[in-house]
Amino acid sequence: xxxxxxxxxxxxxxxxxxxxxxxxxxxxxxxxxxxxxxxxxxxxxxxxxxxxxxxxxxxxxxxxxxxxxxxxxxxxxxxxxxxxxxxxxxxxxxxxxxxxxxxxxxxxxxxxxxxxxxxxxxxxxxxxxxxxxxxxxxxxxxxxxxxxxxxxxxxxxxxxxxxxxxxxxxxxxxxxxxxxxxxxxxxxxxxxxxxxxxxxxxxxxxxxxxxxxxxxxxxxxxxxxxxxxxxxxx
Amino acid sequence: xxxxxxxxxxxxxxxxxxxxxxxxxxxxxxxxxxxxxxxxxxxxxxxxxxxxxxxxxxxxxxxxxxxxxxxxxxxxxxxxxxxxxxxxxxxxxxxxxxxxxxxxxxxxxxxxxxxxxxxxxxxxxxxxxxxxxxxxxxxxxxxxxxxxxxxxxxxxxxxxxxxxxxxxxxxxxxxxxxxxxxxxxxxxxxxxxxxxxxxxxxxxxxxxxxxxxxxxxxxxxxxxxxx
Numbered sequence: 001x002x003x004x005x006x007x008x009x010x011x012x013x014x015x016x017x018x019x020x021x022x023x024x025x026x027x028x029x030x031x032x033x034x035x036x037x038x039x040x041x042x043x044x045x046x047x048x049x050x051x052x053x054x055x056x057x058x059x060x061x062x063x064x065x066x067x068x069x070x071x072x073x074x075x076x077x078x079x080x081x082x083x084x085x086x087x088x089x090x091x092x093x094x095x096x097x098x099x100x101x102x103x104x105x106x107x108x109x110x111x112x113x114x115x116x117x118x119x120x121x122x123x124x125x126x127x128x129x130x131x132x133x134x135x136x137x138x139x140x141x142x143x144x145x146x147x148x149x150x151x152x153x154x155x156x157x158x159x160x161x162x163x164x165x166x167x168x169x170x171x172x173x174x175x176x177x178x179x180x181x182x183x184x185x186x187x188x189x190x191x192x193x194x195x196x197x198x199x200x201x202x203x204x205x206x207x208x209x210x211x212x213x214x215x216x217x218x219x220x221x222x223x224x225x226x227x228x229x230x231x232x233x234x
Numbered sequence: 235x236x237x238x239x240x241x242x243x244x245x246x247x248x249x250x251x252x253x254x255x256x257x258x259x260x261x262x263x264x265x266x267x268x269x270x271x272x273x274x275x276x277x278x279x280x281x282x283x284x285x286x287x288x289x290x291x292x293x294x295x296x297x298x299x300x301x302x303x304x305x306x307x308x309x310x311x312x313x314x315x316x317x318x319x320x321x322x323x324x325x326x327x328x329x330x331x332x333x334x335x336x337x338x339x340x341x342x343x344x345x346x347x348x349x350x351x352x353x354x355x356x357x358x359x360x361x362x363x364x365x366x367x368x369x370x371x372x373x374x375x376x377x378x379x380x381x382x383x384x385x386x387x388x389x390x391x392x393x394x395x396x397x398x399x400x401x402x403x404x405x406x407x408x409x410x411x412x413x414x415x416x417x418x419x420x421x422x423x424x425x426x427x428x429x430x431x432x433x434x435x436x437x438x439x440x441x442x443x444x445x446x447x448x449x450x451x452x453x454x455x456x457x458x459x460x461x
Contacts, residue, residue: 178358
């Protein structure tokens with residue numbers, strides 16, 4: 001690896017490690033995400049548990065609920081990634097220490113690990129509580145990975161924007177919703193296909209929608225890398 | 235010169251309104267209520283003007299990030315404000331027409347959904363501007379958000395038609411490259427679209443100048459905004 005690339009990778013790793021070290025000091029995001037997800041899981045399970053909804057309706061409705069739980073948990077915990085830097089007035093030091101692209105990638109990795117941990121925690125519990133069978137586990141895993149990445153990258157950029165605004169808490173939901181809506185429609189469609197399995201043209205739906213999901217992830221990543229320096233540097 | 239152009243624009247719009255009611259035929263084929271089609275001459279150009287606001291805001295945002303000229307930022311904001319205005323008008327006229335044609339004000343038709351999402355985006359953009367005090371920071375953040383919006387919304391054009399089927403007729407220029415409307419109707423529609431596009435840019439020019447003046451006033455003196 002060339003010296004420039006290795007120093008860039010070292011910056012990314014340093015930001016990532018620093019994020020998790022700060023996170024373990026307060027456990028703010030971990031607690032918020034886990035508790036929010038747990039509360040919503042309990043509410044959905046109590047009101048719509050195995051007895052509450054017919055199996056046929058369940059495969060249409062429950063994927064939507066799963067992604068809503070993930071979306072709102074993310075909205076409750078992730079904005080912290082940048083807001084904390086502004087509040088503790090460490091943003092300027094960070095601006096001096098890391099190049100914007102390395103900082104963006106480091107924060108993105110942190111958000112990504114957080115979202116993946118959330119998905120690993122929530123999805124099995126959700127599927128068990130709702131007794132929702134999955135016909136195509138491979139497709140579900142792919143959707144959770146690509147969808148989780150999309151949630152993380154979109155949220156990271158929006159979090160960087162709102163950290164510099166006045167009303168941080170509410171603004172995140174307002175700004176992230178139009179950006180994440182195409183992603184959510186795609187992942188819900190794919191999760192339904194993974195759950196329903198053999199019904200209809202599963203292969204062709206996944207063949208069309210999965211590339212679109214990957215394209216969304218790629219476009220938002222490129223836009224994030226290009227726009228982040230503008231958002232971050234005064 | 236500007237005054238003359240403005241008068242020409244008003245004359246053009248007046249002619250379009252006259253033509254919509256007196257030149258275009260009284261009833262059009264392929265409609266449930268043939269005589270109700272005239273709203274088309276206003277509904278379609280309004281949706282088009284709203285779309286122009288969306289594209290315009292992204293273009294001016296890119297220009298701002300390249301030049302850092304505050305005027306470009308205010309032009310992007312004005313484009314969003316007008317996009318919101320025309321978007322609401324297109325939604326309302328569309329809903330009224332949908333009630334007459336399809337029996338429902340709202341049915342999550344793909345174009346209704348796309349327009350609604352763009353309205354949400356306009357609202358979010360304006361909320362972001364309202365939440366930042368420093369003009370330079372506000373311009374940077376808003377420009378980044380406008381460009382991000384343009385990157386993600388095209389996905390809706392793939393996704394939404396798959397989820398709900400459309401009751402909207404085929405576009406004026408469809409896959410066969412032929413208009414499905416009678417020539418009288420498409421002539422008036424074209425004239426109206428040209429008129430509304432010009433109206434959009436005329437209003438945009440006025441609004442941008444107003445925003446520049448307001449910004450100057452709040453900054454308490456000339457801050458180097460271009461004339």
